[in-house]
Amino acid sequence: MTRSSNRTTSFEVAALAGVSQSAVSRAFTPGSSIAEETRQKVLEAARKLNYVPNSIASSLTTKRSNIVALILGNLANPFYVHVMHAFSRKLQEHGRQVLIFTVDAGAESDDAILQVLKYQVDGVILTSAQLSTRMTSMCHDRGIPIVLFNRYIPGSDASGVRCDNNGGGRLIAEAFLAAGAKSYLIVTGDPTATTSGDRMHGFMDRLIEGGIKRSDISQIEGNSSYEGAFSATIRYFSSPDVKRPDAIFGVNDIMAMGVMDALQLRLGMKVPEDLMLGGFDDIPEARRAPYHLTTVRQPIDQMVDETLAILHLDEPTRPIERGIDKRIPGRLIWRSTVPAPRDSE
Amino acid sequence: MTRSSNRTTSFEVAALAGVSQSAVSRAFTPGSSIAEETRQKVLEAARKLNYVPNSIASSLTTKRSNIVALILGNLANPFYVHVMHAFSRKLQEHGRQVLIFTVDAGAESDDAILQVLKYQVDGVILTSAQLSTRMTSMCHDRGIPIVLFNRYIPGSDASGVRCDNNGGGRLIAEAFLAAGAKSYLIVTGDPTATTSGDRMHGFMDRLIEGGIKRSDISQIEGNSSYEGAFSATIRYFSSPDVKRPDAIFGVNDIMAMGVMDALQLRLGMKVPEDLMLGGFDDIPEARRAPYHLTTVRQPIDQMVDETLAILHLDEPTRPIERGIDKRIPGRLIWRSTVPAPRDSE
DNA sequence: GCAAACAATGCATACGCATTCAAGAATAAT
DNA sequence: ATTATTCTTGAATGCGTATGCATTGTTTGC
Numbered sequence: 001m002t003r004s005s006n007r008t009t010s011f012e013v014a015a016l017a018g019v020s021q022s023a024v025s026r027a028f029t030p031g032s033s034i035a036e037e038t039r040q041k042v043l044e045a046a047r048k049l050n051y052v053p054n055s056i057a058s059s060l061t062t063k064r065s066n067i068v069a070l071i072l073g074n075l076a077n078p079f080y081v082h083v084m085h086a087f088s089r090k091l092q093e094h095g096r097q098v099l100i101f102t103v104d105a106g107a108e109s110d111d112a113i114l115q116v117l118k119y120q121v122d123g124v125i126l127t128s129a130q131l132s133t134r135m136t137s138m139c140h141d142r143g144i145p146i147v148l149f150n151r152y153i154p155g156s157d158a159s160g161v162r163c164d165n166n167g168g169g170r171l172i173a174e175a176f177l178a179a180g181a182k183s184y185l186i187v188t189g190d191p192t193a194t195t196s197g198d199r200m201h202g203f204m205d206r207l208i209e210g211g212i213k214r215s216d217i218s219q220i221e222g223n224s225s226y227e228g229a230f231s232a233t234i235r236y237f238s239s240p241d242v243k244r245p246d247a248i249f250g251v252n253d254i255m256a257m258g259v260m261d262a263l264q265l266r267l268g269m270k271v272p273e274d275l276m277l278g279g280f281d282d283i284p285e286a287r288r289a290p291y292h293l294t295t296v297r298q299p300i301d302q303m304v305d306e307t308l309a310i311l312h313l314d315e316p317t318r319p320i321e322r323g324i325d326k327r328i329p330g331r332l333i334w335r336s337t338v339p340a341p342r343d344s345e
Numbered sequence: 346m347t348r349s350s351n352r353t354t355s356f357e358v359a360a361l362a363g364v365s366q367s368a369v370s371r372a373f374t375p376g377s378s379i380a381e382e383t384r385q386k387v388l389e390a391a392r393k394l395n396y397v398p399n400s401i402a403s404s405l406t407t408k409r410s411n412i413v414a415l416i417l418g419n420l421a422n423p424f425y426v427h428v429m430h431a432f433s434r435k436l437q438e439h440g441r442q443v444l445i446f447t448v449d450a451g452a453e454s455d456d457a458i459l460q461v462l463k464y465q466v467d468g469v470i471l472t473s474a475q476l477s478t479r480m481t482s483m484c485h486d487r488g489i490p491i492v493l494f495n496r497y498i499p500g501s502d503a504s505g506v507r508c509d510n511n512g513g514g515r516l517i518a519e520a521f522l523a524a525g526a527k528s529y530l531i532v533t534g535d536p537t538a539t540t541s542g543d544r545m546h547g548f549m550d551r552l553i554e555g556g557i558k559r560s561d562i563s564q565i566e567g568n569s570s571y572e573g574a575f576s577a578t579i580r581y582f583s584s585p586d587v588k589r590p591d592a593i594f595g596v597n598d599i600m601a602m603g604v605m606d607a608l609q610l611r612l613g614m615k616v617p618e619d620l621m622l623g624g625f626d627d628i629p630e631a632r633r634a635p636y637h638l639t640t641v642r643q644p645i646d647q648m649v650d651e652t653l654a655i656l657h658l659d660e661p662t663r664p665i666e667r668g669i670d671k672r673i674p675g676r677l678i679w680r681s682t683v684p685a686p687r688d689s690e
Numbered sequence: 691g692c693a694a695a696c697a698a699t700g701c702a703t704a705c706g707c708a709t710t711c712a713a714g715a716a717t718a719a720t
Numbered sequence: 721a722t723t724a725t726t727c728t729t730g731a732a733t734g735c736g737t738a739t740g741c742a743t744t745g746t747t748t749g750c
Binding site for chain 2: 705706707708709
């Protein structure tokens with residue numbers, strides 16, 4: 001048994017069924033003009049021969065591959081695993097295949113895009129990876145829609161879907177303010193990502209509106225990872241002249257979890273008794289007993305739906321819409337890392 | 346700008362470069378006979394036209410798609426996320442594309458395989474999902490190699506690569522025995538999976554060899570998930586006539602983590618002071634401060650390499666090897682959830 | 691009962707590239 | 721200098737399917 005051997009073709013099925021190859025093709029193409037009787041004959045013959053239509057060949061003529069590329073930057077963050085899962089489920093439901101590319105977080109995605117173009121994908125979804133304008137236009141030029149997921153790349157005319165990160169930052173700020181925190185620490189992620197910056201700015205702006213002095217807001221870098229936030233936290237609090245904040249905002253849950261573990265297991269502080277803590281994303285892990293984290297939920301399903309809507313895979317002739325910047329509000333999930341306000345007043 | 350518009354073909358590049366279409370094809374095919382000068386002319390023209398070879402069309406003639414399908418069953422377990430990442434990285438390095446399918450854990454993978462066959466993939470990797478013999482032979486009949494990753498399906502002649510689960514179970518048992526545990530609880534995963542069963546059997550056999558009575562070994566079902574193990578643990582210890590075990594073995598890390606949180610945060614027990622705990626997989630999370638779990642490390646990279654070796658994508662003419670059952674030993678990682686033995690005597 | 695509309699089918703071709711074959715150009719061997 | 725090799729190249733063809741077009745058979749309308 002060697003490779004690339006006996007793959008049955010539509011001609012062989014046609015021969016067995018006593019029809020033309022066209023008929024076989026039609027039997028497998030919903031909505032095409034074929035008598036039910038003929039169709040059954042063909043399907044019967046196909047079954048006997050274990051025939052499976054060759055999508056590659058089909059793509060060549062239809063110019064549609066039914067493949068969607070998903071470029072992933074940071075699988076170490078469970079949030080993106082869930083995003084991937086959601087896309088995979090949804091696309092499979094619609095009979096689409098998912099081509100995965102993993103790139104280093106924050107790295108250029110040019111190579112991946114180039115590969116993707118070779119495979120004539122019907123659309124590209126990009127999460128947490130950079131996108132050059134050259135690649136954007138290459139995709140657009142050949143009619144391949146591309147959507148940035150939870151990324152905003154200034155100056156790009158690629159469309160995107162994201163959570164209202166700024167607004168989400170404000171939500172966490174409001175929770176902290178309501179709980180009475182006066183001094184703050186922000187643990188930021190990838191500095192090249194607008195996602196982290198937007199959350200931080202929304203957070204700070206709201207604090208300042210709430211009467212907090214800028215000098216009461218500090219900031220450290222957590223590398224978008226659990227480990228990064230964990231060690232950054234320890235480093236920060238180990239400094240002799242540190243002012244202990246009342247509240248810490250990790251710009252994503254995985255970092256907030258790292259912060260929390262560092263505080264409680266290494267620095268001997270209790271959350272929320274000594275210090276309150278907020279995250280962003282609402283990954284399932286944030287809900288677990290050791291964390292039970294107050295956070296902002298990103299509505300993944302809705303964001304995925306919006307992304308697919310922009311891709312509009314079902315209407316390939318519709319022009320690609322550029323420059324869409326769909327922003328979807330997050331929702332504050334108040335758990336136990338921020339104490340309930342003393343009074344609702 | 347409508348879809349499927351102006352995609353440049355090799356003919357247009359040929360025209361601009363003043364050569365034949367064959368020359369263009371050769372310019373992009375490593376190892377083919379073409380003068381360097383011609384090659385440069387072609388590449389120059391291609392660059393001007395933003396030409397990207399159409400892999401779909403190429404696959405049609407070469408009968409190789411350079412696509413490998415990865416069928417994933419349980420993304421809720423971070424272990425499989427890392428497995429996916431490892432495969433993705435490795436395959437990308439070799440210029441292969443990865444087609445992802447997610448199926449419900451333990452579900453039949455027939456639909457996914459059928460899709461995969463349509464796309465003429467060069468190989469299939471299956472993790473934590475069932476595989477019917479019919480699909481196995483369909484793949485084999487058309488020369489598509491298929492490898493089960495960390496799965497063993499009795500009666501199947503599909504090849505597979507897995508960790509020595511039985512041996513790994515024994516390693517954990519030995520650690521517990523060395524630490525002096527006398528009574529045991531096992532938290533099992535998916536009962537249809539041999540993975541869970543093998544770990545459990547290895548564990549039990551070794552305990553019995555170590556002089557433990559079968560009646561001192563209990564067992565509960567943890568659904569292969571954090572949440573399942575968490576609640577199963579609480580349920581178990583809430584029973585009035587429960588005998589408290591000295592040690593608990595979660596057959597994977599994610600369940601061991603659930604057990605640990607349930608014990609410490611809900612049931613007021615301390616690990617390892619009141620109870621020791623072991624896991625399996627050595628996912629990165631197991632190393633984190635809150636857990637620091639004693640576990641068996643699965644050598645993912647090595648397992649991935651072995652899997653790709655069986656696929657032998659680079660030698661498509663070599664016959665598919667069936668029935669290989671490659672078992673790779675795990676390694677005990679002794680962390681703090683099992684106390685060091687009193688003395689090495 | 692006849693024209694007109696329609697449904698079903700097959701033929702032929704196109705999709706974009708890889709590859710075989712034969713021919714021509716350049717080089718090496720004698 | 722002449723023949724034998726090796727390198728390059730282009731024309732032609734095939735990969736497996738979808739589809740426009742023409743043909744035939746069938747139904748509908750009047």
